[in-house]
Structures are given as C-alpha cells and as structure tokens.
Amino acid sequence: AQTVTQSQPEMSVQEAETVTLSCTYDTSESDYYLFWYKQPPSRQMILVIRQEAYKQQNATENRFSVNFQKAAKSFSLKISDSQLGDAAMYFCAYRETQGGSEKLVFGKGTKLTVNP
Amino acid sequence: DTGVSQNPRHKITKRGQNVTFRCDPISEHNRLYWYRQTLGQGPEFLTYFQNEAQLEKSRLLSDRFSAERPKGSFSTLEIQRTEQGDSAMYLCASSFLGQGASQETQYFGPGTRLLVL
Numbered sequence: 103a104q105t106v107t108q109s110q111p112e113m114s115v116q117e118a119e120t121v122t123l124s125c126t127y128d129t130s131e132s133d134y135y136l137f138w139y140k141q142p143p144s145r146q147m148i149l150v151i152r153q154e155a156y157k158q159q160n161a162t163e164n165r166f167s168v169n170f171q172k173a174a175k176s177f178s179l180k181i182s183d184s185q186l187g188d189a190a191m192y193f194c195a196y197r198e199t200q201g202g203s204e205k206l207v208f209g210k211g212t213k214l215t216v217n218p
Numbered sequence: 219d220t221g222v223s224q225n226p227r228h229k230i231t232k233r234g235q236n237v238t239f240r241c242d243p244i245s246e247h248n249r250l251y252w253y254r255q256t257l258g259q260g261p262e263f264l265t266y267f268q269n270e271a272q273l274e275k276s277r278l279l280s281d282r283f284s285a286e287r288p289k290g291s292f293s294t295l296e297i298q299r300t301e302q303g304d305s306a307m308y309l310c311a312s313s314f315l316g317q318g319a320s321q322e323t324q325y326f327g328p329g330t331r332l333l334v335l
Binding site for chain 1: 221222249251253258259260261262263266273274276309311323324325326327328329
C-alpha cells in the first residue's frame, strides 16, 4: 500500500523568510499525482499545489514551489517570502492516476508557525 | 458557486446513538469523497462515489457506517450505534472527472466534528 511520510511534525519560519517542508512517499506505480494541502486552524483544507509524476518540471504557484525527486520518492514544498497567513497544517498527499484507486493518501502533516 | 458544504458543523452525541451527516458538493461535480480525520493525523479515506454509484470503500468503513448519494448530488454518511472511537472530523470532498482527467482536484468542505460521549 502507498504511504506518505512527513518527518517534520512542526516547523517555524520568520516572516519574509523561506521554509521547506519535507515529504517522502512509497509506491510501486510509475505514474501518479502528488499534492500539498493547507489546513488553517478551524478552516477547511485547500489545495496549495499539485504535481503529476510524469512531468519532469517542478510545479510552481506564486510563492509556493516543489522539489520533486521521483527516483528518491521525495516531494518537498518550498514557501518563499513567508506571510503570517501561511501559518497552518500542511499535508502532503498521493493519488494514483485514473483507473487506480481514487483516494488521496495523506501524511500526518506539518504544523507551520510564522513568526512576525 | 459556494464550494463544498457540510452539515452540521458540530455534533455531540451519546454512545450508542445514530448520527447522520450531510455533504453538498460543488454543483456539477460528479465525484464525492468522505474522509475521517482524527486529532494529529492526516485525513483517512472512507469511501467515494461517482454520480450515485459507490465505487470504493475503505476497511475503515465498518458495517456501522453507511454512505449514500441517491441522486448523484448530495451525500449522507450515517454512523449507527456510535462509539467513542468514532469521535473525529468527517470531511467531504468533491471533484469533477471529465475529459482531461489529469485536471481532477478534490475540493474539501469544512468538515463535521463529531464528539461521542
């Protein structure tokens, strides 16, 4: 079964600085999707960024970018110019491509604190 | 479009009682998912529907749990004879599967927090 591991239960960053959240996963599939979701306190989960495994280029969404290392099964999230509103739980998730299981498999999350 | 909505947002019940949660997906989304999230953990998949058909169920979904999506729009998740271990946040998500399935993204609702006393 696929597993997702987030080895950093908590991280902190100074406002305007850069932080990287780690994620590794285990799968025998060659094609799949990877996601980072953000869950602010008492608010709903929102998608931050997604990566399709067959794409070599790392995904980028404004201040958020990923470092996708397929051979190492690593998918880290970099947040540049951190803002107070970035404080949240961040979950890494994996999903098989169409035809496989449609479920998202989540890691346990990393709690990000942004210090002013 | 107001996003995925869930009702109620909070539910407190006594052990042994039945509870039912509702999820209204984003309109025209043909896929609907249920997840459970306990404190300090990531969400865990329970089940999903494509239109009205329930296509996959997790082993977490014991026979006390039942989910329906009768008309392919809203869905209900019922827990019978609740146990204290059922206390968790129940999350609903929806997505649209069409041509270009690589664009499918699951959008989450705010969740229903269940406390079983």
